[in-house]
Amino acid sequence: MATQSWSTRVRHDSDVFFREWGSELSAKLTAAGLVQTADTGQINWVTVVRTGVNTDTGYEIYKLNDALVTSAPAFFRINYGTGSNSTGPRIRIQHGTSTDGAGVLGGTTSGTNAIGSFFASANTDTARQSFLCVTEGFFGLYYKLGSVSIAEGLFLYSRTVDSTGTPTVTGAMVNWSQGVSAAMSGQSFRYAATAVAYTRRTVASTLQMCLVPMVKTSSIANGFNQAYLCWTITPQVEPLNAICGVFDGEVPVGNTFTATLVGTTPHTYIGLGIANIDVDSVVKPAMLWE
Amino acid sequence: MATQSWSTRMRHDSDVFFREWGSELSAKLAAAGLVQTADTGQINWITVVRGASPSDSGYEIYKLNDALVTSAPVFFRIDYGTGTSGTSSPRIRITVGTSTDGAGVLGGTALSAANLIGNYNGSMASDTARVSYLCVTEGFFGLNHKVNPGTGGEGCFLFSRTVNSSGVPTVTGSLVIWGTGSTQFQSFRYAATAAAYTLRISPSTAEVCLFPNTPTSSIVGANNQAYLVWTITPQVAPLLSVCGVVISEVGLGSTFSATLVGTTPHTYIGLDTEYSIEGSNGLRPVMLWE
Numbered sequence: 001m002a003t004q005s006w007s008t009r010v011r012h013d014s015d016v017f018f019r020e021w022g023s024e025l026s027a028k029l030t031a032a033g034l035v036q037t038a039d040t041g042q043i044n045w046v047t048v049v050r051t052g053v054n055t056d057t058g059y060e061i062y063k064l065n066d067a068l069v070t071s072a073p074a075f076f077r078i079n080y081g082t083g084s085n086s087t088g089p090r091i092r093i094q095h096g097t098s099t100d101g102a103g104v105l106g107g108t109t110s111g112t113n114a115i116g117s118f119f120a121s122a123n124t125d126t127a128r129q130s131f132l133c134v135t136e137g138f139f140g141l142y143y144k145l146g147s148v149s150i151a152e153g154l155f156l157y158s159r160t161v162d163s164t165g166t167p168t169v170t171g172a173m174v175n176w177s178q179g180v181s182a183a184m185s186g187q188s189f190r191y192a193a194t195a196v197a198y199t200r201r202t203v204a205s206t207l208q209m210c211l212v213p214m215v216k217t218s219s220i221a222n223g224f225n226q227a228y229l230c231w232t233i234t235p236q237v238e239p240l241n242a243i244c245g246v247f248d249g250e251v252p253v254g255n256t257f258t259a260t261l262v263g264t265t266p267h268t269y270i271g272l273g274i275a276n277i278d279v280d281s282v283v284k285p286a287m288l289w290e
Numbered sequence: 291m292a293t294q295s296w297s298t299r300m301r302h303d304s305d306v307f308f309r310e311w312g313s314e315l316s317a318k319l320a321a322a323g324l325v326q327t328a329d330t331g332q333i334n335w336i337t338v339v340r341g342a343s344p345s346d347s348g349y350e351i352y353k354l355n356d357a358l359v360t361s362a363p364v365f366f367r368i369d370y371g372t373g374t375s376g377t378s379s380p381r382i383r384i385t386v387g388t389s390t391d392g393a394g395v396l397g398g399t400a401l402s403a404a405n406l407i408g409n410y411n412g413s414m415a416s417d418t419a420r421v422s423y424l425c426v427t428e429g430f431f432g433l434n435h436k437v438n439p440g441t442g443g444e445g446c447f448l449f450s451r452t453v454n455s456s457g458v459p460t461v462t463g464s465l466v467i468w469g470t471g472s473t474q475f476q477s478f479r480y481a482a483t484a485a486a487y488t489l490r491i492s493p494s495t496a497e498v499c500l501f502p503n504t505p506t507s508s509i510v511g512a513n514n515q516a517y518l519v520w521t522i523t524p525q526v527a528p529l530l531s532v533c534g535v536v537i538s539e540v541g542l543g544s545t546f547s548a549t550l551v552g553t554t555p556h557t558y559i560g561l562d563t564e565y566s567i568e569g570s571n572g573l574r575p576v577m578l579w580e
Binding site for chain 2: 186188198199201205206207208209210211212213214215216219220221222226228231232233235236237278279280
């Protein structure tokens with residue numbers, strides 16, 4: 001498993017361009033280490049044609065091929081399609097713990113959440129940065145920085161971890177967002193018996209995944225920026241190791257830093273600069289980058 | 291140092307009644323272990339008369355006589371007086387500082403103002419008994435004064451020193467929480483370079499306690515969860531002497547045991563529901579009770 005970073009255009013003003021950005025993302029997901037399943041009905045990037053506004057044109061099914069792939073399988077259905085504008089691309093992602101082999105996820109599942117819905121037309125050759133990381137217990141995608149209007153998309157899947165930071169079968173948290181001014185949404189899951197998909201939260205005041213006590217503009221202590229823990233429930237409150245909050249003035253988009261969030265092993269994180277994640281909307285997420 | 295709980299009336303419709311509730315609280319503070327200083331000008335409970343609405347009629351100065359009294363002294367100025375709802379409305383205001391000039395003026399690293407901690411629902415002219423809870427112990431002074439269950443109006447003041455990873459109070463700083471219905475917060479650093487951080491006047495901007503996913507219940511197995519309260523120095527650090535609980539799970543005056551920091555369990559007591567400690571109003575503070 002690995003990281004992927006690329007900067008290319010995203011256009012949706014022809015079938016050729018749709019195939020270009022879709023197949024590109026598909027290839028990147030595979031290169032990062034997600035494993036495409038044999039589910040039937042998956043999109044054919046050679047023949048697919050765009051569909052009407054607000055539709056999914058096709059899908060792919062991937063699994064997180066980490067050490068827990070058998071004991072706590074995690075699948076992702078990625079729907080590629082068209083947003084509310086006929087030349088606006090759209091990506092929606094669903095998470096589940098099983099698949100029926102024909103593209104329908106089951107088990108402990110999330111809804112199908114839009115992570116990139118390019119409201120305005122995407123018909124220029126402007127290069128846009130993307131970051132993708134697939135590693136033990138984590139799949140994070142930051143897609144097409146600074147596209148038209150509020151365009152970039154974010155999807156973060158984080159398994160729960162034990163006190164050493166090692167991913168566990170207990171559960172996971174899924175976060176998604178679109179656009180720099182959009183709120184971070186999230187849903188917590190318990191996989192262990194009794195499995196639960198907790199209430200989906202779409203505003204910071206009820207999501208409450210990250211805490212930034214008292215300060216609003218700077219986290220600097222002893223010359224270093226601080227990384228603010230993100231938390232999920234199983235239903236016991238537990239810290240996550242794959243994502244954290246940072247002030248984007250201290251960790252701009254694409255900048256990396258090292259932190260030890262859980263346990264004693266330091267990890268590298270990359271600033272994302274999208275979607276405030278704390279209750280008072282002052283910090284943005286950073287994700288594992290290794 | 292010790293706890294004190296009592297249930298008595300609080301009337302403010304004469305000078306006699308003012309002296310009754312004021313001298314009562316004064317005696318309880320001393321009984322719990324706060325030490326009154328020799329500052330000049332302190333209130334005389336034999337001769338004091340009520341002032342106009344609103345005004346402070348007199349003050350007392352106390353110090354927290356814990357193990358850090360010399361290395362990190364903390365003083366409290368308690369102003370007893372009359373509130374804004376007429377001459378029969380009692381009022382308490384508290385200032386915190388790290389020094390006193392010997393004449394009742396606190397200095398050093400101090401709260402930015404004398405802060406109202408009780409308004410008691412305006413005019414107070416009945417003999418209704420109201421319960422109070424007071425705890426003074428190592429690194430902590432907490433008061434929930436004259437609780438009026440169901441209608442609010444009581445006073446709450448919580449002073450908590452920072453602690454090390456074992457839960458032992460440190461000279462680094464403190465967090466002060468108070469309110470008359472809406473909870474307010476201020477963090478302090480006592481160690482060099484000392485700082486009084488920005489006053490926060492709501493739980494959502496203070497962000498001192500996180501309630502992930504904002505569920506209606508925190509129960510895991512047969513136990514409720516206790517949610518950590520955090521301060522800054524400016525490094526984010528958890529506190530030992532206060533935490534958040536789901537309002538319905540720990541009733542007023544109910545106690546429970548939890549291990550918030552380190553390995554030593556401590557006893558905590560539920561306070562009135564008027565005080566929220568996080569932005570969704572799902573958690574209220576509880577305080578050390580030992």
